[in-house]
Amino acid sequence: MQHKDFKIILQEWEKLLACFESDLTKDGLFGCSFLIITDKRIVVSDADFNIEKSVSLTDIASVKIEDYVGNAELKVALKDGSTASLIRFSRSLRKRFGDAARLIENLTLLREVEVEQLSEGVGEERPRFKTGPILYILKFITPYKFLLTVGILTGILGIFLGLLPPYFMKMLIDDVILGHKEELLSQVIIAIILTQAVSSLLGVVRSYSLSYVSLKAMYDIRVKMFNHIMSFQPSILDTYEAGRLISRITDDVSRVNWFLSWGLEQLLRSMVSLASVAMMIFILEPRLSLIALIPIPILGLGVFLFNRKSTWVYHYEWRRWADVSALLVDVIPGFPTVKSHVMEKAEEEKLKLKLSDVIVAGLRSTKLNLQFFPMLGFVMSAGTAIIWWIGGYEVLGGTLTLGTLSAFISYVSQFYGPIWNLVSMVEPMKRASTAGERIQNIMNMEPKIRDETDSIDLKIKGNIVFDNVSFGYLPYMYVLKNVSFEIKPGEKIGIVGPTGGGKTTIVKLLMRFYDTDEGRILIDGVDIRKIRLESLRRQIGIVSQEPRLFNDTIANNIRYGKPDASPEEIIAAAKIAAAHDFIIQKPLGYDMPCGEGGSMLSGGEKQRIAIARAIISNPRILILDEATSSVDTITEDSIKKALDEISIGRTTIIIAHRLSTVKDADRLIVVDNGRIVEVGTHEELLRKNGLYAKLWNTQFLEKPVEVRA
Amino acid sequence: MTFMTSVEYYAKMFLKVTDPSMVKIDYDNSNDTLILYLNGVACRDVDPIKPFPLSNPNYVIFRSKSSGEDICIIPDIRMLDENSLKNLEYAINKKYFIPIIMKINEITYTGEFFICDVKTNKGDRLFKVRSRRNVFRLGNAIVIFDSDENLYLIENYKNLDRKSKEELMKIM
Numbered sequence: 001m002q003h004k005d006f007k008i009i010l011q012e013w014e015k016l017l018a019c020f021e022s023d024l025t026k027d028g029l030f031g032c033s034f035l036i037i038t039d040k041r042i043v044v045s046d047a048d049f050n051i052e053k054s055v056s057l058t059d060i061a062s063v064k065i066e067d068y069v070g071n072a073e074l075k076v077a078l079k080d081g082s083t084a085s086l087i088r089f090s091r092s093l094r095k096r097f098g099d100a101a102r103l104i105e106n107l108t109l110l111r112e113v114e115v116e117q118l119s120e121g122v123g124e125e126r127p128r129f130k131t132g133p134i135l136y137i138l139k140f141i142t143p144y145k146f147l148l149t150v151g152i153l154t155g156i157l158g159i160f161l162g163l164l165p166p167y168f169m170k171m172l173i174d175d176v177i178l179g180h181k182e183e184l185l186s187q188v189i190i191a192i193i194l195t196q197a198v199s200s201l202l203g204v205v206r207s208y209s210l211s212y213v214s215l216k217a218m219y220d221i222r223v224k225m226f227n228h229i230m231s232f233q234p235s236i237l238d239t240y241e242a243g244r245l246i247s248r249i250t251d252d253v254s255r256v257n258w259f260l261s262w263g264l265e266q267l268l269r270s271m272v273s274l275a276s277v278a279m280m281i282f283i284l285e286p287r288l289s290l291i292a293l294i295p296i297p298i299l300g301l302g303v304f305l306f307n308r309k310s311t312w313v314y315h316y317e318w319r320r321w322a323d324v325s326a327l328l329v330d331v332i333p334g335f336p337t338v339k340s341h342v343m344e345k346a347e348e349e350k351l352k353l354k355l356s357d358v359i360v361a362g363l364r365s366t367k368l369n370l371q372f373f374p375m376l377g378f379v380m381s382a383g384t385a386i387i388w389w390i391g392g393y394e395v396l397g398g399t400l401t402l403g404t405l406s407a408f409i410s411y412v413s414q415f416y417g418p419i420w421n422l423v424s425m426v427e428p429m430k431r432a433s434t435a436g437e438r439i440q441n442i443m444n445m446e447p448k449i450r451d452e453t454d455s456i457d458l459k460i461k462g463n464i465v466f467d468n469v470s471f472g473y474l475p476y477m478y479v480l481k482n483v484s485f486e487i488k489p490g491e492k493i494g495i496v497g498p499t500g501g502g503k504t505t506i507v508k509l510l511m512r513f514y515d516t517d518e519g520r521i522l523i524d525g526v527d528i529r530k531i532r533l534e535s536l537r538r539q540i541g542i543v544s545q546e547p548r549l550f551n552d553t554i555a556n557n558i559r560y561g562k563p564d565a566s567p568e569e570i571i572a573a574a575k576i577a578a579a580h581d582f583i584i585q586k587p588l589g590y591d592m593p594c595g596e597g598g599s600m601l602s603g604g605e606k607q608r609i610a611i612a613r614a615i616i617s618n619p620r621i622l623i624l625d626e627a628t629s630s631v632d633t634i635t636e637d638s639i640k641k642a643l644d645e646i647s648i649g650r651t652t653i654i655i656a657h658r659l660s661t662v663k664d665a666d667r668l669i670v671v672d673n674g675r676i677v678e679v680g681t682h683e684e685l686l687r688k689n690g691l692y693a694k695l696w697n698t699q700f701l702e703k704p705v706e707v708r709a
Numbered sequence: 710m711t712f713m714t715s716v717e718y719y720a721k722m723f724l725k726v727t728d729p730s731m732v733k734i735d736y737d738n739s740n741d742t743l744i745l746y747l748n749g750v751a752c753r754d755v756d757p758i759k760p761f762p763l764s765n766p767n768y769v770i771f772r773s774k775s776s777g778e779d780i781c782i783i784p785d786i787r788m789l790d791e792n793s794l795k796n797l798e799y800a801i802n803k804k805y806f807i808p809i810i811m812k813i814n815e816i817t818y819t820g821e822f823f824i825c826d827v828k829t830n831k832g833d834r835l836f837k838v839r840s841r842r843n844v845f846r847l848g849n850a851i852v853i854f855d856s857d858e859n860l861y862l863i864e865n866y867k868n869l870d871r872k873s874k875e876e877l878m879k880i881m
Contacts, residue, residue, distance in 0.1 A: 552847075553764070553847060555761060555764065566720075567760070567761060567765055567768055567784065568720040568721075568724050568726060568782070568784075569716050569717060569720050571720070571724060571760060571770075571782075572716050572717075572719045572720035572723070572724055573716050575719070575723070575724075576716065576719060581777065583760070584758050584760055584770070584772075587858070587860060588762055588763060588852065588860070589758065589759060589760040589761060589762060590760045590761050590764075591761050591762055591763040591764050591847065593845040593847070593852070595842070616716050618715040618716055618717065645719075646716075646719070
């Protein structure tokens, strides 16, 4: 943002507070327009700073963002009852203009404005890395520097040992065979065997130490990433899908594995090898060495061209594989749906199409390889042939010995080897670097919700206050708006209302998965932002509509709510949740594995185990979010009876569509469209004949059947 | 004063955890049933259940066969008198037949099943396992369900011999 540009439209009597650049014009074309906020008014201008609209802050009653397909719009409601559209922007800028809306509202309500803070928040958040991705990855191997050094040194030592056999070959030809020094034969052969033996031993040490280092580094990176991701709130899944996070921990870390284990060592080895062999051939035969250098510029050019072309070809191929994976991830868990709709053939066709794309992409990269690598190989062979040609004449002319030529040719092949290695390393290095950047990207993110230094542990009694709470998953697109209510300790509250009304959001805010945009939530008079997250969540038990069980035993899944629970507590929790009877019918009882995601249990069984898990920790606040929606009415009744017992004196919040589940609650809060529309007991709300009565009648009262004569 | 029911309270009040010295167990050969004497009162209609047969195998619940109600819980049956323990173990061993695999001779994969040739504490056995999903690792223990829902247990896979461990890797 360049504030100086806006001076031309500012008046003397006003002070610039912030300006926000949009990516759409008022006519809906891609282009630039500006929303300029001063302490007196809001001005909208085009890219040339021609004022398109000006609204005085004193005229504004409220501000909102309308979300459309592919774009959105910032609007203000004026005090005269009219509405003014201020600026359009693509959905990419919703956060930016959410901040703008917040600033405008703060200004109109004469709240304290932290202009600088808001202005800084505007714009895309880009990761700022202190170090490059390769250096960042290398940090993970520093704890193992001793073994890494062993691996690299044994590799380099191996290179020097590799220089000896051609020299022995020269001795064998020139001195032993042609020079008839028979006594040297055994010594040279023993030297060759010893060299090879030591070389193999060094190879073993090198491979083991480098593998150890890379595996330990992989372990460290994965554990660190996992812990880092766990430090976030579930809202991280709004930004990164679960699959993408898993891919970063598994695939991306595997991609840097090659670099940590072999890439780094190969790079150093190739460079040392290149330098040492170059030195050897120049010592052995300087004139022929110059000829050996001829293919290098051609190889360099070839590598440059190959890299330029290969990047997109390889990326295209990886993406085709990703398409196949995506299809399989989608279809295989949805197997029953495919079968029930008899869509096996259709899915097969889709897979064939994707696999055909993989073949096309694979052939394209093969063709590219064939265009370059045989040619580059030919250039190197031609270099060797030229050396044979010139060297051959010199041997025939007697200016060079046959042994020297043989040794030279052998060194030349060792000279081209590391060059070729360096050439082939460009692609995997690029891959590792990209993966490292993706790892770094995650690791550099900071969780938004975390404990403050003055956060406290609170022994919760159960008083909950929502004080004028507004919240939206996207800025200024509210799911809850000015919600206020109080729940007394030990009270049982039902929250009901139409789907999408904001019921579950209330729970998420109470658990502090998100922070409120406005207003505050108090527990026993303390703002939840001042309560340590662990202390808060340990004392809230929650059962959601689709509980997630882990691939462990039933006992361990129940114990998840209290790791040190005794067998009696596990059984008691299961009995309260009406789960004990079905559990002991299982062959292994409480030791029965639940399967992945609880796949070995029915929906009702999973739900009851989740209830047992929620209550075993003796939570001060119990939340049942559609907890009994997937059990039959008989089971629901038995769970209800148990929960009635356990919820005595415990603040309990029950969210349910099935109104029979909540009708006995002490009070019912009816939420619709992000606002509380009714509060009262079941009877009071029925008498009121409002939204609750309408929902109740829809669910339980039969409509009279009209019979026409 | 507000009264808050807790799981601990429920466990204490309703679970009927019983002192083993108050319990005697006889075996009625003629009816092939256990007789539980609780504080001297005989219950003939009892079913002993191990709720944690792997992780806590000495924990037993006695349940009424007719009402399905739990009669009492013995947290550690080893605290029972010798005769009671003998009678209870007889009934329990019949009810919980989980052979312990001592050695794996061979595991082969047919494309449909894993065929396991093993030596157990109950004798040699050849059984089929449908897939790796039927093999569960619980700490160092491994539970295998065969295709007929029989159970086999490896108490600690680390204690198996080298050949058995290699074979086990095929199915893990």
